[in-house]
Amino acid sequence: MHGRVRRLGDDGGTGERLAAWLEEIGLADQLGPAGLPSFRRGADGAAYWTEPGTGEPLTPERLTELDAVLHQQGDEPAHAVPVALVQLRRKAAVRAGLLASAWHTYASLAELRGRSENATRFAVHKAAERGGLLVVVHDDGRTMVPAFQLDEAGDVRTELGAVLEPLLAARMDPWQVWAWLTQPAALLGGQVPHEAARDPEEVRLVQHAAVRLAERARASA
Structure with missing residues (x-):
């Protein structure tokens, strides 16, 4: 399964770049709640991307689409921030505080x-x-x-x-x-x-x- 997901996950190209970026800005955990494809790190440290609901591995085309969606905010896509994920993170933090x-x-x-x-x-x-x-x-x-x-x-x-x-x-x-x-x-x-x-x-x-x-x-x- 890992080999299959890795091949459909763009061999560490787009998938790895997206995963590293989301981890760096602390938004990787918000992909699932947003209904977007998510990833997990395998024993080899690689990012394995899957579709929400089905768990099927992402194709390179779907990764390209996801890349565009996550970078569509702002005038400079390379430095964009996925606002929807930021809002979800803030919402989760607020709820955690209320529950406490x-x-x-x-x-x-x-x-x-x-x-x-x-x-x-x-x-x-x-x-x-x-x-x-x-x-x-x-x-x-x-x-x-x-x-x-x-x-x-x-x-x-x-x-x-x-x-x-x-x-x-x-x-x-x-x-x-x-x-x-x-x-x-x-x-x-x-x-x-x-x-x-x-x-x-x-x-x-x-x-x-x-x-x-x-x-x-x-x-x-």
Whole structure:
């Protein structure tokens, strides 16, 4: 198989150049998530390129096409950066940071609220349906309730209700909502939205910023 893939992989020419370039700029791991052909290094150190889904080895023609796609950004193709892969890497880094922060499962939220898990599950679904609670579903199927939006009793913080409502009503990606609310925001001069909302003098500004972000999200949908 290696010999076959190596021959169809351009004998270390285009395939090796692309692989070395992607490794150098730290984007090799983003090929698969982007639905593009990917490669692995064999025991001999060579790059073996395969098609997504089928696992079939890439032909020289497909490698040439991939080369053109990855270098199509910018005025100087030789120095181009595959923007889509950079964006995927940033998105993955943001998600990793969010997953490392505090969030609840149905079980942990039920314990915090002092209610049964079934009752909590129902309450979460109803609150999410009316746009009053941010709920994020992971790719593996886990349902997560980010903890930043909750008070000590496990209820949504009063001051965040009017902030969450426009964002969730705009059908924004829940991951994007989570990220915007918990990271420095340009619309707030670098303040973290959910933290700024604790200040009675800042909460109206946070609400306004949320409305503006929701409008932009609708416009680009």
